[in-house]
Amino acid sequence: MSKQNDRALRIYNEVLELDRLHYGLWQPDDELTIDNLKIAQERYESLLIDSIPNGVNSVLDVGCGTGIMSKRLIAEGYDVEGLSPDNNQQKLFTESLDVPFHHCIFEDFQPQKKYDCLIMSESAQYINLEKFFPAVNNALKANGHLIVCDYFVKNDASGILAKSGHNLENFLTRAKSAGFTIVQEKDITADVTKTLDIAKNFADKLFLAADIGTEKIRAKHPHLLRFLQWYFRKKIEKSKEQLALIDSVAFAENKSYNFFVFQSGA
Numbered sequence: 001m002s003k004q005n006d007r008a009l010r011i012y013n014e015v016l017e018l019d020r021l022h023y024g025l026w027q028p029d030d031e032l033t034i035d036n037l038k039i040a041q042e043r044y045e046s047l048l049i050d051s052i053p054n055g056v057n058s059v060l061d062v063g064c065g066t067g068i069m070s071k072r073l074i075a076e077g078y079d080v081e082g083l084s085p086d087n088n089q090q091k092l093f094t095e096s097l098d099v100p101f102h103h104c105i106f107e108d109f110q111p112q113k114k115y116d117c118l119i120m121s122e123s124a125q126y127i128n129l130e131k132f133f134p135a136v137n138n139a140l141k142a143n144g145h146l147i148v149c150d151y152f153v154k155n156d157a158s159g160i161l162a163k164s165g166h167n168l169e170n171f172l173t174r175a176k177s178a179g180f181t182i183v184q185e186k187d188i189t190a191d192v193t194k195t196l197d198i199a200k201n202f203a204d205k206l207f208l209a210a211d212i213g214t215e216k217i218r219a220k221h222p223h224l225l226r227f228l229q230w231y232f233r234k235k236i237e238k239s240k241e242q243l244a245l246i247d248s249v250a251f252a253e254n255k256s257y258n259f260f261v262f263q264s265g266a
């Protein structure tokens, strides 16, 4: 499938009104508020932008989301292009930015030129690992730079948290085999997990609201409630499983969130 409508990303954007679709970079004393999340997201983008090596001019923002990172890169003077397979993001990007946009998955991208730098802000996890480095080499100049910031799965990970993201060791082995060297790296797991805590707070409030809302039914019609619980048992189990995805302690046990700047070979 080359074009998509990602509902989870639409919820961040349209329900939570977040322009950015990444975790952000928190400071230890930050309180869990949406305003602080927005500041953390800007701080995260600054980390990526400040890490762009000297001499870079052309940048491809791979999995560019709503285009906020691209906007900041353009303001910094870079020659930017965006890429995303998502239909809604295509609309948002092209309505707000007057630079080329490529509407496809990165694996299918047929570049018309080679770029100095590719940025993948929380998009590497979606790209097929077998096709990942061949596609990067196809789009990047010799000695070009690839910036990847994303979560990865640890070797001993298990359960639902092991299901999304590339295995870190496999990813780095493939990078090396494809001729890439690491020029900067940082494990920022501890700086991102507050975003999960804020999501958990939000989910807890929704459950509390549902609990209050069903108080009367529970008291007056306990048999009906038991029937509903049985009828929707699969959905309830699935929701419980989904909650594990926003458990920050389990996240840090099973995943790491890493920032890398790679350089391709000559």
Ligand SMILES: C[S@@+](CC[C@H](N)C(=O)[O-])C[C@H]1O[C@@H](n2cnc3c(N)ncnc32)[C@H](O)[C@@H]1O
Binding pocket: 006, 009, 019, 020, 021, 022, 062, 063, 064, 065, 066, 069, 083, 084, 085, 086, 089, 104, 105, 106, 107, 120, 121, 122, 123, 126, 127, 128
């Ligand atoms: C979590 S969002 C991150 C968006 C943006 N980079 C940011 O940091 O806000 C993931 C992005 O990757 C895109 N994406 C998903 N699959 C992709 C693929 N196979 N190739 C390129 N981009 C992909 C999504 O459409 C979305 O733009």
